Amino acid sequence: PARLAGLHAALMTPYDAAGEVSEPCLRQLVAAVFNQxxxxxxxxGSTGESLLLTTEERQRVFRVAAEEGKGxxxxxxxxxxxxxxEAQILARSCAALGYDAVSAIPPIYFQHSRAAIRDYYAAIVDAAEGLPLILYNVPAMSGIRFTLAELQDLLGLPGVxxxxxxxxxxxxMEQLHRGFPGLLLLNGFDEMLLAGLVSGAxxxxxxxxxVMGQRYRELRRLVLAGDTAGALAVQSRCNAVIDTLLAFGVFPALKYLLFRLGIIRTPLCRAPMESLTGGAIDRLDAIAAELAGE
Ligand code: SI3
Known part of the structure; x- marks a missing residue:
């Protein structure tokens, strides 16, 4: 799946002042991502606050992103x-809208057996009408920590x-790289992109x-060219920003940056996701000015 390798923005979901999904801002954000x-x-995904949206809202976000980003x-x-x-309903929507792939966290909260989780992924593949599936392994948020053998079992499902x-x-990461030649292996934590890429992602x-798409492209270019020291310098510039985002809450802080960059109209997140605290503004304004100048 060569087309799926590379760097993909985990799209945020912008809202209007009333807290509804904002289609115009979503379109602007899609364009801004591809401009980078x-x-x-x-x-x-997580960044899109998907578990805080209704199924209909999630479908609407899929549709608008496809209309604006297709091609x-x-x-x-x-x-x-x-x-x-619900996962199957959403997978069918992606298939109908011409998506290239679907992806899914495991089913959370009820502490399902590994066999039930396997059935869940198989059912998504079934509903996705031929679209490939990318597992989303995020133990810190899902609470589900897979061993390598358990991942091997899921990766063996047809369509994954x-x-x-x-x-x-x-x-x-390195074990997945070594054990599964040809696997699409995507790094999740941005602050460790360099580590992920050199470990096989x-x-x-x-x-x-x-907001930092160009920096990550440069980082990956340097890794592919064998310049690890150069890539580390770029990772450090990214991480100086990420340190601040993490200190104030990565999603509200990122939305504030997009707001300052003129891409979205309000920095709101959906409750219970917290909004920004006052002390964050000056530091984030300085980052927005730095990014606007690049
Ligand atoms: O599903 C998604 O939106 C992602 O791709 C999330 C991505 O892996 C982010 N992870 C989480 C848990 O938010 C990272 O981009 C993360 O926000 C960033 O590395 C800061 O820690």
Whole structure:
């Protein structure tokens, strides 16, 4: 799946002042992401606040992102849900809209058996009408920590072509690289993109790519050219920004940057996601000015 390798922005979901999904801002954001030369979009993931949206809203975000982004790069729709039925509905939408792939977190909260999780992924593949599936391994948020053997079992399902590893376990990243030649292996934590790429990832998906896409492209170019020291210098510039985003809450802080850059109209996140605290503004304004100047 060469088209799915590369750098994809985990798309945010902009709202209007009333807290409804803003279609015009979403369109502007899709255009802004592709203007940075990124390879694709990861639509409706954690960064898209997908678990805080209704099924209809998630479908609407899929549709608008497809209308605006079709032909600009790869479109990966995150369809993970608490029920298999909802995940299947969303997978069918992605298939109908011409997405390139679907992806899903495991089903959370009820502590399902590994066999039930396997059935959930098989059911998504079934509903996705031929679209490839990328597993989304995010133990810190899902609470589900897969061993290598468990991942091997899921990766063996027909239709599963890759995995997005949002973990800081670079040993497991390298094991996946070594054990599964040809696997689509995508790095999840932006602050560790360099570590992920040198451990075998063939691309990445990240929230901060929404605003620092060009830096990550440069980082990957340097890695591919063998210049690890140069890539580390770029990673450090990214991480100086990420340190601040993490200190204030990465999603509200990123939305504030997009707001300051004129791409979205309000920095709101959906409750219970917290909004920004006052002390953040000056530091984020300085970052917005730095990014606007690049
Ligand atoms: O699903 C998604 O929106 C992602 O791709 C998320 C991505 O892996 C982000 N992970 C989480 C848990 O938010 C990262 O981009 C993350 O925000 C960033 O590295 C800061 O920690």
């Amino acid at each position: 030369g990124l390879d694709g979009l990861y639509v409706g 600009c790069g790869a479109l990966i729709g995150h369809v993970g849900a608490i029920s298999t039925r 072509v890759g995995i997005k590893q949002t973990t800081n376990d670079m040993y497991q 063939n691309g990445g998906i990240g929230s901060t790519y929404n």
